[in-house]
Structure formats: C-alpha cells, structure tokens
Amino acid sequence: MAASDIKYNAEVRDLTRIERIGAHSHIRGLGLDDALEARVVSQGMVGQTKARKAAGVILNMIREGKIAGRAVLLAGQPGTGKTAIAMGMAKALGEETPFAMMAASEIFSLEMSKTEALTQAFRKAIGVRIKEESEIIEGEVVEVEIDRPEGGSAAKQGKLTLKTTEMETIYDLGAKMVESLSKEKVAAGDVIAIDKASGRVTKLGRSFARSRDYDAMGPATKFVQCPEGELQKRKEVVHVVSLHEIDVINSRTQGFMALFSGDTGEIRGEVQTLSALVTHST
Structure with missing residues (x-):
C-alpha cells in the first residue's frame, strides 16, 4: 500500500462522563404512577411491585428532607432486583444525584486497601453543589463570518452576529473564539451562550424560527425560544x-x-x- 493511500481522520470530541453499559443500563425510574402504585412494565422495571412501592415512599421522604443523614439497606436473595431498585431510585431523583455501583470483586486489590475502596465508593455517592455567578452572552446566531488567511501563518479572525428579541450586535472574534465556535459547529440559527471569563461556548439548541430549515432532524436536535432582553447578562451556574x-x-x-x-x-x-x-x- 502506498503512503498516499493512507488517510488520517482527526476528530475533536468533547470529554464526557463515560457510563458503563450493563444489566441495568435500561432503567429510567421506578415505574410508579401518581398514587405510588407500581405499573406492570414501566421505565425498564418489571415485577417486585411491593418493593418498588416502598422505594417510592422512601423517594418522597428524601424529596421532603425527612431522612437526611440516614441510610437505607435493601436486603434479599441474589438476583431479586436490589440493584435495579437502587438504580431506579437514583434515576427518579434526577441526573444530579450521584450513584456509585460496585461489585464485591472490585474491593479486593493489591494496590488499594479495602477501607480505601469503600471510602472512595461512599465519597463518589456524595454530591456537592457549587454555585458560581458569571457574565455570559446569550443569543441567537444570525451570521458567522470567518476570515482564513491565504498563507496559513496568520491567526484566524471573524465576526459573529447575535440577536435577542430586543437587540442585535456584531462581535469581533479572535483566534481562540473562532476555534471554539468551530469545535461546537455553531451555525446560523443556533442559540448559544458564551462565558466572557473563560470563552467557553455552549450550544443551547436551535431556534424555533429555523425549525423548518431542514426536513429531517436528528434525535438530539433541541429547539428553544430566542432569548429575551439584553445580550449580556449575569447568570448563576450550579x-x-x-x-x-x-x-x-x-x-x-x-x-x-x-x-x-x-x-x-x-x-x-x-x-x-x-x-x-x-x-x-x-
């Protein structure tokens, strides 16, 4: 094979949390109705109706803050659905609730003591909310212009036009912002948020005004309203x-x-x- 036949494809991917695909990956909740009655098949849960109802009662107590600082032990024979119910409780509480799953074989290691392994498991299951106030620029992208120099040695520059329901502004872009926009694949019609301190670009979704630009959309496409008010605003991020x-x-x-x-x-x-x-x- 000639050297010219070899092609290299370079992709820039975001670093996201990797979730293991296992026996409980399909569970999305406990499968209960408003009266805490277990449905026959719902949210990936089947059977164990009494245990699921009891777990629903515990969930309501957790949301009301009545069992703070206490632990719940699920006991039963192997294969009866203890881990599945625990996974359903974590999913029902929301994505912000940390859930640490481990097997008994993971505790035994030559490089880590059993006490350290259990301590890490407990600390993985305890979450902390950190609040931060930051200045952001939030609006709908009207146009993106990127000037690429012919020689290739000079830095890229460009202009970004953002609008809200009340105003429209043109921003001059440097090389770092051009790279961030290219990484997020920002195009006209996207609603984005730019952190002024770090320059991080977050794509919030597509504008409803551009919903008919394409006949076919992917499942990950999210449509949002055009932001209101000023482009620059202070926002609390958790x-x-x-x-x-x-x-x-x-x-x-x-x-x-x-x-x-x-x-x-x-x-x-x-x-x-x-x-x-x-x-x-x-």
Missing part, C-alpha cells in the same frame, strides 16, 4: 461534583484535567515500594 472528584482534583498537579485522566488519586504500590527502599537505604 456545578454538581462528588467528593471523590474533589479529592482527585486536589491530589493532582494539573487540576481539573485529572477528572478525565482516570487516576483514582491513590499512590501506586510500585511507588510506595520504591519510596520504602529509598528511605531504608538512606
């Missing part, structure tokens, strides 16, 4: 992280990028052995 993620951030020198590296924050056994040998020799 970040939900677990205590384990905070531990990983504090244990690594590169900060938040440690969340995507897969490191558990535990010192490896080889490093501990080498440290002990160095200490003994000195």
Whole structure:
C-alpha cells in the first residue's frame, strides 16, 4: 500500500462522563404512577411491585428532607432486583444525584486497601453543589463570518452576529473564539451562550424560527425560544461534583484535567515500594 493511500481522520470530541453499559443500563425510574402504585412494565422495571412501592415512599421522604443523614439497606436473595431498585431510585431523583455501583470483586486489590475502596465508593455517592455567578452572552446566531488567511501563518479572525428579541450586535472574534465556535459547529440559527471569563461556548439548541430549515432532524436536535432582553447578562451556574472528584482534583498537579485522566488519586504500590527502599537505604 502506498503512503498516499493512507488517510488520517482527526476528530475533536468533547470529554464526557463515560457510563458503563450493563444489566441495568435500561432503567429510567421506578415505574410508579401518581398514587405510588407500581405499573406492570414501566421505565425498564418489571415485577417486585411491593418493593418498588416502598422505594417510592422512601423517594418522597428524601424529596421532603425527612431522612437526611440516614441510610437505607435493601436486603434479599441474589438476583431479586436490589440493584435495579437502587438504580431506579437514583434515576427518579434526577441526573444530579450521584450513584456509585460496585461489585464485591472490585474491593479486593493489591494496590488499594479495602477501607480505601469503600471510602472512595461512599465519597463518589456524595454530591456537592457549587454555585458560581458569571457574565455570559446569550443569543441567537444570525451570521458567522470567518476570515482564513491565504498563507496559513496568520491567526484566524471573524465576526459573529447575535440577536435577542430586543437587540442585535456584531462581535469581533479572535483566534481562540473562532476555534471554539468551530469545535461546537455553531451555525446560523443556533442559540448559544458564551462565558466572557473563560470563552467557553455552549450550544443551547436551535431556534424555533429555523425549525423548518431542514426536513429531517436528528434525535438530539433541541429547539428553544430566542432569548429575551439584553445580550449580556449575569447568570448563576450550579456545578454538581462528588467528593471523590474533589479529592482527585486536589491530589493532582494539573487540576481539573485529572477528572478525565482516570487516576483514582491513590499512590501506586510500585511507588510506595520504591519510596520504602529509598528511605531504608538512606
């Protein structure tokens, strides 16, 4: 095969949380009606009607804050649906509720003690809300113009036209913003939000005014209203992280990028052995 026949496809993908596909990936809730009665087949749940109803009562107590600081133990024979009910409770509480699933075999490790493994599991299941006020630019994209230099050495520049129901403004774009817009594949008709401090671009969806531009839309396409009021506004953003993620951030020198590296924050056994040998020799 000639060297010219080899093609390299480079793709830029967002780093998202990876969810394992398993026996309980299809569960979306407990499958209860408004009277807390279990449906025969609903939200991926089948059978165990009494247990699902009892779990629904516990869910209402959790939402009302009546069992804060307490734990619930689900007991039963293997294969009776304990993990499925726990997964349904976590899904019913919402995506912000952290849920940590682990098997007994995951506790035994040569590099991590059992106490540390259980401690990490508990801290993965405890979430913290961090509130942040930031200045954002939110509007519907009218037009995106990107000037690409002929030589290729100069930085890209461009202009972005945003509008709301009350105003329309043209912004000059630098190389960093052009790259962010290209990464998100922003086009005319998209409703976006730009964080002024970090320059992060978030695509909120497509405008309802552009809903008939295409005959076929993908399942991930979301239509939203054109924003109202001023383009620049202050907005409170809530970040939900677990205590384990905070531990990983504090244990690594590169900060938040440690969340995507897969490191558990535990010192490896080889490093501990080498440290002990160095200490003994000195």
